Amino acid sequence: METSSTSDPMLPHPYVIQEVCKETPDTFTLRLDPENGVVDQSVFQPGQFSMIWVFGVGELPISISGNPALHDRLVYTVRSVGQATHSLVNQSVGNAVGIRGPFGTCWPVEAARGRDVIVVAGGIGLAPLRPVIYQVLQNRKDYGRLVILYGARSPRDLLYRKELAKWARSLETQVLVTVDYGGLSWRGHVGVVTTLFKYCRLQPARSVAMVCGPEIMMRFVVRELEVRGLSRDDLYVSMERNMKCAVGFCGHCQYGPYFICKDGPVFRYEQVRTLLEKYEL
Amino acid sequence: MAQRSDRILGADQLGKLIETLTRKGYEVIGPTVRDGAIVYDQIASLDDLPKGWTDEQKPGYYRLNRRNDDSLFGYAVGPQSWKKYTHPAEVRLWAAERQEATFRILNNEEKPEPPRAFLGTRSCELAALGVQDRVLLEDKCRDPIYERYRRGAFVIAVQCTQAAATCFCASMATGPKISGGFDLVLTELLDPKRHCFLVAAGSDRGVEVLSELKTSSATDEDRRDAAARVEAAAKQQVRSIDTAGIKELLYTNFEHPRWDNVASRCLTCANCTMVCPTCFCTSVEDVSDISGDHAERWRRWDSCFTQNFSYIHGGSVRTSAKARYRQWMTHKLASWIDQFGSSGCVGCGRCITWCPVGIDITEEVRAIREGGNNGNP
Amino acid sequence: METLERVIAEHPFFTGLEDSFLSLTVGCASNVRFKAGTYILKEGDVANTFYLIREGKVALELFAPQRKPIIVATIGIGEILGWSWLLEPYRWKFNARAIDDVRAIALDGRCLRNKCEENHDLGYEVLKRFAGIMEQRLDATRLQLLDVYAVKH
Numbered sequence: 001m002e003t004s005s006t007s008d009p010m011l012p013h014p015y016v017i018q019e020v021c022k023e024t025p026d027t028f029t030l031r032l033d034p035e036n037g038v039v040d041q042s043v044f045q046p047g048q049f050s051m052i053w054v055f056g057v058g059e060l061p062i063s064i065s066g067n068p069a070l071h072d073r074l075v076y077t078v079r080s081v082g083q084a085t086h087s088l089v090n091q092s093v094g095n096a097v098g099i100r101g102p103f104g105t106c107w108p109v110e111a112a113r114g115r116d117v118i119v120v121a122g123g124i125g126l127a128p129l130r131p132v133i134y135q136v137l138q139n140r141k142d143y144g145r146l147v148i149l150y151g152a153r154s155p156r157d158l159l160y161r162k163e164l165a166k167w168a169r170s171l172e173t174q175v176l177v178t179v180d181y182g183g184l185s186w187r188g189h190v191g192v193v194t195t196l197f198k199y200c201r202l203q204p205a206r207s208v209a210m211v212c213g214p215e216i217m218m219r220f221v222v223r224e225l226e227v228r229g230l231s232r233d234d235l236y237v238s239m240e241r242n243m244k245c246a247v248g249f250c251g252h253c254q255y256g257p258y259f260i261c262k263d264g265p266v267f268r269y270e271q272v273r274t275l276l277e278k279y280e281l
Numbered sequence: 282m283a284q285r286s287d288r289i290l291g292a293d294q295l296g297k298l299i300e301t302l303t304r305k306g307y308e309v310i311g312p313t314v315r316d317g318a319i320v321y322d323q324i325a326s327l328d329d330l331p332k333g334w335t336d337e338q339k340p341g342y343y344r345l346n347r348r349n350d351d352s353l354f355g356y357a358v359g360p361q362s363w364k365k366y367t368h369p370a371e372v373r374l375w376a377a378e379r380q381e382a383t384f385r386i387l388n389n390e391e392k393p394e395p396p397r398a399f400l401g402t403r404s405c406e407l408a409a410l411g412v413q414d415r416v417l418l419e420d421k422c423r424d425p426i427y428e429r430y431r432r433g434a435f436v437i438a439v440q441c442t443q444a445a446a447t448c449f450c451a452s453m454a455t456g457p458k459i460s461g462g463f464d465l466v467l468t469e470l471l472d473p474k475r476h477c478f479l480v481a482a483g484s485d486r487g488v489e490v491l492s493e494l495k496t497s498s499a500t501d502e503d504r505r506d507a508a509a510r511v512e513a514a515a516k517q518q519v520r521s522i523d524t525a526g527i528k529e530l531l532y533t534n535f536e537h538p539r540w541d542n543v544a545s546r547c548l549t550c551a552n553c554t555m556v557c558p559t560c561f562c563t564s565v566e567d568v569s570d571i572s573g574d575h576a577e578r579w580r581r582w583d584s585c586f587t588q589n590f591s592y593i594h595g596g597s598v599r600t601s602a603k604a605r606y607r608q609w610m611t612h613k614l615a616s617w618i619d620q621f622g623s624s625g626c627v628g629c630g631r632c633i634t635w636c637p638v639g640i641d642i643t644e645e646v647r648a649i650r651e652g653g654n655n656g657n658p
Numbered sequence: 659m660e661t662l663e664r665v666i667a668e669h670p671f672f673t674g675l676e677d678s679f680l681s682l683t684v685g686c687a688s689n690v691r692f693k694a695g696t697y698i699l700k701e702g703d704v705a706n707t708f709y710l711i712r713e714g715k716v717a718l719e720l721f722a723p724q725r726k727p728i729i730v731a732t733i734g735i736g737e738i739l740g741w742s743w744l745l746e747p748y749r750w751k752f753n754a755r756a757i758d759d760v761r762a763i764a765l766d767g768r769c770l771r772n773k774c775e776e777n778h779d780l781g782y783e784v785l786k787r788f789a790g791i792m793e794q795r796l797d798a799t800r801l802q803l804l805d806v807y808a809v810k811h
Binding site for chain 3: 026124152157178180181182188189190191192194198216217220
Binding site: 008009010011012014016035053055056057058059081082092094095096098240241242244245247248249250251252254256257259262278280281 | 374375377379382383384386416417420421422424425535561562563564565567568569573576578583585590591592593594598599600601603604608612615616619620
């Protein structure tokens, strides 16, 4: 690689695609290794994201969804919804993409030590939360109960099915999955993710909840969690806005007074409570 | 600046100042008349300055008129601001070339560019440079491009001795009196008997440049004269923003009917963001050539008024003109304070002048403060 | 092994209702089982018996021509299956099919609604609880309607 300043946050570093794994009809998990053994971009905290550059196509903000304890690789789960994402998921193994990052604030995995952890994910929102689950399960005695609530559109849109089953078998761990539209062969829950709460045994005073999914789903979920007695300071959400530079200069990601790239994407609910209610903020 | 170092510089010596800076390797940028406006461009000599010109500004209106004297700085501000040079409109960030399955960032060393001297920086513009310093140099990351252009710039401030009808720097506490942030500061003293400048240095290199010019000592009367002219500029201002509690005012009036009112007039043309000296938003564009082997990343100015500014998968978050105008004004006057510790507005009035429909930000604030009616503008 | 009485008395719907109502309910209650795949309720049938689910999951289904049956929601442990016994015209609006083997308590809706007609204070209490559950279902349904995970174009 060229001897450009490694401290320039606008320069991408090459990472080589090792594996492209199809999770659902439109979602793929990519595993990337650094081309030059430089690992700065792969040391991340759960909740952070990278800017992934596809040569000549464009750049995308994607949450890192791998194991934070492994520093020699980066794993992303990407949903193909437009030109750039389509180009990314169709890269061949062996191709390099440019990585900048990691950027942003992280889930409160440190503050949650010694407490119960409630993870509520909707759709692709499970991807930025998976590093939290890895962290808790790898340091099991540092945390209390783990509750994972996951909702997706339909059974074929569920991510990480094998892992969900494995996590359900972990100590002191409850995994509940639901879909908005069930097929006849689906024998699980049907209904939005908020309908799963009634099947959980929660200890609100000792819990920290981390919620990620479509904004409207997060609004409903935090409302449910508050009704069930969780304190606003123990509720965390991950917000999303248009991202161009990821370093706080381009202004695109502003959300009220916050820049999502540097003040977020993870926020305490209290920080965004009044913002979530504002239409077209 | 310590009063004792004030000097008097004859108007003709201003040409010598330009020469001296040029000799020292600076590209001198200053005001000049072009296409019916006073714009910033490279200045070779005194003749390039807008001698005898003044600007008449109103909401949605800008004209140059002839003065009845030979004042060199007898105007307020033109459509451009110094961000034209410190935060350029189009910049190539880097280039890369494809190498089989991977890519290589090319040696991106820029051609060395000469440092610039900014001749004619107004108080509001100095404040704006300070505001952008905070955003681009003193936050979580530093913008190396802004840093390069800003640090090298030699700033010759010129105090305003008159105000345009659209100026309101006094109420924003950004002028017209200049207290710091310059290498040299000038105040034009023009009357039938003489044409000169009260000049002071604000830095070591300012002192050095000044020492190469012919100056005479300034008297207390000279200083009083200068101060009075600047004071007159302040008193001449007819517009103002009451900034007391403005952050809470705008945060809590998200649904004020006035937003619908301004939305019915706003064209979302983005002129205001282009002329505003503190607006910093940019976008990033990745381009490649036809062969697909060579790619570049460019940075260019962007505006929160565009439809796509807030686009995420599924659509834009701010689709209505109302949401976009509200975002701009709330950011400029309120959120900026939470983000960077000061207002984003320096009271230069450019947004009022250059808005094609004449929207006046001071009027909009007043309307919201007074629990304004939702009818007449 | 919990008695019917305790399970019913502790259920949020029944908690706080007067004792005579509770006794009446228990008196008409019985344990029932449904094998996976069985239809517990059929759309259009008279709605007299309703169920408190103790084990297993039940799918609420609708079918339309040219489409396979659509599951709109699932009812699980601790939930009450069937509400049309309380309001006219007392007919089921959906099919309810056992997804797993289901164990439930069957309750006599006709008996209970007659009691509500006789005693309006009791009727008011019952309808208040009913309205609360309907509101939750409506919120959840509206959210489901938004199809928030869909790819928008």
